[in-house]
Amino acid sequence: MRLPPARQDGRKICVLSLSLRPGILFTTQVSLKFQTMAVLHNRVSQKELKERLYQETEPRTTISFYQYFPIADPKIFRDELYQALNEINVFGRIYVAHEGINAQLSVPQSNFEKLKMYLYSIEALNGIRLNIAVDDDGKSFWVLKIKVREKIVADGITDQSFSMERKGKYVDAGRMNELLQDKSTIVVDMRNHYEYEVGHFENALEVPSDTFREQLPMAVEMLKEEKDKNIIMYCTGGIRCEKASAYMLHNGFKNVFHLEGGIINYARQVKEAELQSKFIGKNFVFDDRLGERITDDIIAKCHQCGQAADSHTNCKNDGCHLLFIQCEACAAKYDGCCSVECQTVYNMPLEEQAAMRKGLDKGMMVFNKSRQRLRPRLNEEGKK
Ligand SMILES: [Zn+2]
Numbered sequence: 523m524r525l526p527p528a529r530q531d532g533r534k535i536c537v538l539s540l541s542l543r544p545g546i547l548f549t550t551q552v553s554l555k556f557q558t559m560a561v562l563h564n565r566v567s568q569k570e571l572k573e574r575l576y577q578e579t580e581p582r583t584t585i586s587f588y589q590y591f592p593i594a595d596p597k598i599f600r601d602e603l604y605q606a607l608n609e610i611n612v613f614g615r616i617y618v619a620h621e622g623i624n625a626q627l628s629v630p631q632s633n634f635e636k637l638k639m640y641l642y643s644i645e646a647l648n649g650i651r652l653n654i655a656v657d658d659d660g661k662s663f664w665v666l667k668i669k670v671r672e673k674i675v676a677d678g679i680t681d682q683s684f685s686m687e688r689k690g691k692y693v694d695a696g697r698m699n700e701l702l703q704d705k706s707t708i709v710v711d712m713r714n715h716y717e718y719e720v721g722h723f724e725n726a727l728e729v730p731s732d733t734f735r736e737q738l739p740m741a742v743e744m745l746k747e748e749k750d751k752n753i754i755m756y757c758t759g760g761i762r763c764e765k766a767s768a769y770m771l772h773n774g775f776k777n778v779f780h781l782e783g784g785i786i787n788y789a790r791q792v793k794e795a796e797l798q799s800k801f802i803g804k805n806f807v808f809d810d811r812l813g814e815r816i817t818d819d820i821i822a823k824c825h826q827c828g829q830a831a832d833s834h835t836n837c838k839n840d841g842c843h844l845l846f847i848q849c850e851a852c853a854a855k856y857d858g859c860c861s862v863e864c865q866t867v868y869n870m871p872l873e874e875q876a877a878m879r880k881g882l883d884k885g886m887m888v889f890n891k892s893r894q895r896l897r898p899r900l901n902e903e904g905k906k
């Protein structure tokens with residue numbers, strides 16, 4: 523594989539290594555290496571990288587963090603970050619934009635402190651909370667990918683005067699509970715419907731759209747008469763509600779707060795400090811469990827029979843895969859499928875199923891139509 527032209531220029535590479543921050547690790551080794559091979563992306567096949575990961579004997583820690591702060595040149599920031607993280611064998615998926623950074627990564631345990639020191643050496647990231655994934659085998663990433671994006675959270679905001687530099691006040695679990703004692707406090711859920719459906723803060727307002735970019739103007743419109751009230755925005759991990767809080771301030775709201783670290787952090791603080799959880803039900807997350815139970819309340823209903831249920835599942839028919847809520851009885855009755863139609867397909871011989879999917883792939887319409895046909899009916903039942 524050929525290197526991009528800029529990287530073949532030895533001098534340029536040299537300049538690059540000199541421009542690294544003082545906090546960077548292994549300085550001599552790093553710059554030596556860069557002069558000979560400044561590879562800022564991976565050149566080994568995915569398969570081989572994955573094999574290497576599984577051969578590793580040292581456990582990895584999976585962490586995530588984000589920070590909104592102005593980055594003048596995301597491309598340069600990205601390259602420096604890549605070099606530093608690559609040196610300490612970090613894998614992961616990171617997005618960098620003018621507005622900040624959003625990272626999910628894994629690091630060999632013995633390099634955790636080095637990673638922390640490096641991140642803290644970047645002024646805007648000094649002291650940042652690194653969320654450590656608990657139930658994780660550290661095998662989620664086998665390569666380091668850092669991408670420059672327009673935004674770290676797509677927001678659809680076209681107003682050039684909008685800035686992430688003025689955002690709502692952070693609240694932790696204790697302060698959140700305190701604010702909630704005042705009945706005039708408004709709590710706004712900035713997640714999707716299927717997340718809200720299985721768990722949310724008591725009396726939280728749902729902003730009924732499936733995309734964050736639509737939710738932003740919608741939240742402003744919904745609350746336009748409440749500009750002086752205390753408004754708390756929240757989401758799963760904090761990154762969306764933090765932007766939402768800035769957008770509310772931008773639109774003239776005065777007392778805007780956002781839940782620091784989102785529901786994930788709230789649940790942890792509630793447990794540690796033995797506070798009462800004002801979040802009821804389940805926190806939906808995209809892992810194998812599709813959600814973490816926060817309280818015993820079951821606030822949702824099975825989309826098929828209407829019984830109390832809050833377990834999301836994907837329809838077992840591979841040609842459908844619809845995400846929906848199903849109770850145990852319906853799971854048995856429909857073989858884990860969302861409808862009798864899907865169940866029929868699911869119980870066909872595998873070759874026949876594959877042949878059917880082939881037909882569907884050619885005409886995505888059929889596939890989509892069947893989903894649309896399902897969705898309204900499911901929503902109707904789900905909301906009863
Ligand atoms: Zn059911």
Ligand SMILES: [Zn+2]
Nearest residue numbers: 837842860864
């Ligand atoms: Zn289905």
